[in-house]
Amino acid sequence: MRCIPMTLAIALISSFALAEQRHASSHVHGLNHATVVLEGNSLQISYEFPAEQLSEYDEHKHGEHKHGEHKHGEHKHDEQGDKNHALSEKLEEIDSVFAIVRLPKNAQCKEAKVTHSVTQVTSNDKEHASHYDALIESTLECSTPNNLTNISFEPAFERFDDLEKIEVEGLLGTRALSETLTVTSSSLAL
Numbered sequence: 676m677r678c679i680p681m682t683l684a685i686a687l688i689s690s691f692a693l694a695e696q697r698h699a700s701s702h703v704h705g706l707n708h709a710t711v712v713l714e715g716n717s718l719q720i721s722y723e724f725p726a727e728q729l730s731e732y733d734e735h736k737h738g739e740h741k742h743g744e745h746k747h748g749e750h751k752h753d754e755q756g757d758k759n760h761a762l763s764e765k766l767e768e769i770d771s772v773f774a775i776v777r778l779p780k781n782a783q784c785k786e787a788k789v790t791h792s793v794t795q796v797t798s799n800d801k802e803h804a805s806h807y808d809a810l811i812e813s814t815l816e817c818s819t820p821n822n823l824t825n826i827s828f829e830p831a832f833e834r835f836d837d838l839e840k841i842e843v844e845g846l847l848g849t850r851a852l853s854e855t856l857t858v859t860s861s862s863l864a865l
């Protein structure tokens with residue numbers, strides 16, 4: 676077995692953190708980013724996408740409820756705050772990473788924690804100035820990580836109509852991988 680020294684592994688992980696920052700500023704509709712890190716029994720999956728994907732998801736149930744919701748006498752509307760709040764609520768409907776990925780059952784992965792965040796796009800790109808990015812971060816514990824032979828993102832392609840591709844970067848122990856998935860090739864081999 677080949678081993679990469681710990682310092683190098685740490686350098687790799689921090690380069691992933693940098694990659695995430697870079698992703699945060701590249702807001703492209705139809706393009707999502709996933710990061711997968713497996714270390715021992717612990718699997719971390721983060722999934723980032725333009726928040727407009729959420730609006731499209733339930734556009735049909737919008738309109739009718741829109742006005743009834745704000746009757747608690749707000750004189751001034753904080754539109755930015757409202758939008759952030761509405762998107763956060765929609766994002767939290769995705770209450771588990773299993774709404775986005777499918778893992779081999781015999782790897783016995785259980786989700787220990789999932790967090791959601793919505794951030795406004797900070798690029799100079801005027802077209803997307805009031806747009807948001809959504810991020811889901813999940814930590815899983817897998818009893819039999821050796822059976823983790825693939826991660827399928829098919830549920831994400833089923834859920835989001837306008838999803839075209841997912842750029843995945845991974846770190847499995849000491850092995851790095853990078854792949855682009857599409858609807859016809861939605862599974863990542865590990």
Ligand SMILES: [Zn+2]
Nearest residue numbers: 725727803806
């Ligand atoms: Zn956008």
